Amino acid sequence: MLRYAVIADGSLRIAHAKGEVKKRYWNPGDIFDEVHVITLADDDIDPDLVQTVAGRAQLFVHPVGRPQPGNLWELRRRVVEVMSQIGPNVIRGHGPFLQGYYATYAARTLQVPSFVSIHDDVSIYRRFWTYGEGYGKITLYQLGLKALGWEQFVYENADRLVPKYQAAARLLRKTRHRDKVQVIYNQIFLDHFTDQKPNLLPGERLKIINVGRQFDGKDQRPLIRALSNVDAELTLIGQGPLRESYVSTARESGVESRVTFVDRVDNADLPSIFAGHHLFAINIIQPGVCMPVMEAMALGYPIVINEPRWGGEPEVCGPCADVVPGTAHGFTEALKRFIDNPHRVSEIGARSRATIPSFSGEKMEAQEKDLIMDLLGARSG
Structure with missing residues (x-):
């Protein structure tokens, strides 16, 4: 019997409430018979409500307590104790900080392979520069873990480091841990996304959609201001x-x-909310690629996106998107190009749909399955 242990990034209850529960997310290729998810929370959700993340495996959820400055070592002890009872064959941690540290510490203690997925920029400086003052407390927390040597412990002891986009990988590849790095993008299963083939008719009002958390890392105010110069509607x-x-x-x-606000939409309902729009636009400050961009591409929508702050072209969508300066004027000019040439909606949308299969969930799941099988084989050999 194969058992997989994961230290999750946050509560599963929150992921379930957001509609962000994805099939086999923690059991790629249905490798495992049991999936054990450890959460840094005082309590968590009934596993039956999120069973889909474990595929065919039986899912167990183990909340071990919420982190506080005075209980980090006690939580580490609890994690190792729970892991010892589980007897995992592979351990995964989310992020190079607390979850990743607990995962790699437990893996080294139990002498089992581990890998850490990295979902954000590993540069604390760039994150603080991106997110501003609201990131202050998190910055202090991460600097504290750096001072303890826990982040470095992750890089030293994880068998693999798996960034979810190239921007994070570029920094890690400049370190002595470069041989551990393998980018595996987040999963977009194309069978859930039918190409909607959006089409703008001459004289029809342009309808724009944007999906994402409304914070400094994804500041859509330039996009909103752009509407004052074009006849268009925006759904946020x-x-x-x-x-x-x-x-x-x-x-x-x-x-x-002309601006409509929608608080939340389950992933399963995204196709219906996209229907009737013509393009997806986003001003994203943080590096990398976000899931809504990939989902919009899977639905066949043209992407209008700002130039990355740290150079290069936007990940995944760069070759097929309309890339503009991240200003109201930049977005205004892009929207005018679609209004003046309505055929661009279907043409660039088709390019989006043609590009996304290279990053399909099926391919990403297969890559993660191969990674885990390599870890199992290397340790057993």
């Missing part, structure tokens, strides 16, 4: 600390009647 899906600022920006720009 998501919530976050910038919501009130978005509302006031729409009002001050005189476009509030």
Whole structure:
């Protein structure tokens, strides 16, 4: 019997509430018979509600307590104790900080292979520069873990480091741990996304959609301001600390009647909410690629996206997107190009759909399965 242990990034209850539960997310290729998810929470969700993440395996959820400055070593002890009872064949941690540290520490203690997936920029400086003052507490927490040597412990002891995009991988490949690095993008299963073939008719009002958390790392105020210069509508899906600022920006720009706010949409309902729109636009400050961009591409929508702050072209969508300066003027000019040449909606949308199969969930799942099988084979050999 093969057992997989994962230290998750956050509560499964939150992921379930957001509709972010994906099939076989923690059992690629249905390798395992049991999947054990350890969460840094005081309590968590009934496993039956999120069983799909484990595929055919039986799912177990083990909350071990919420981290506080004074209990980090006690939580480490609890994690090792739970892992010892589970007897995992492979351990995965999410992120190079607390979850990744507990995962690699337990793996070294139990002498089993481990890997750490990396979902954000590994540069604390760049994250702070991107997210601003609201990131201050998290910065202090991560600097504390650096001072303890726990982040470095992750890089030294994980058998593999698996960034979810190239921006994080580029930094890791400049270190002595470069041979451990393998990028595996987040999974977009194309059988869930039918090409909607959006089409803009001459004289029809352009309808734009944006999905994402509304915070400094994804600041859509330039996109909202762009509407004051074009005849277009914008649907913003998501919530976050910038919501009130978005509302006031729409009002001050005189476009509030053309901006619609939707708090949340389950992943399964994304195709229906996209229907009737013509393109997906986003101003994203943080490096890498976000899931909504890949989902929009899978649905066949053209992408309008800002130039990355740290150079290069946007990941995944760069070769097929309309890449613009991240300003109101930059987005205005891009939207005008679609309005003046309506055929660009279907043409660039087709390029989006043609590009995304290279990053399909099926391929990413197969890569992660191969990685795990290699770890199992290397340790057993």
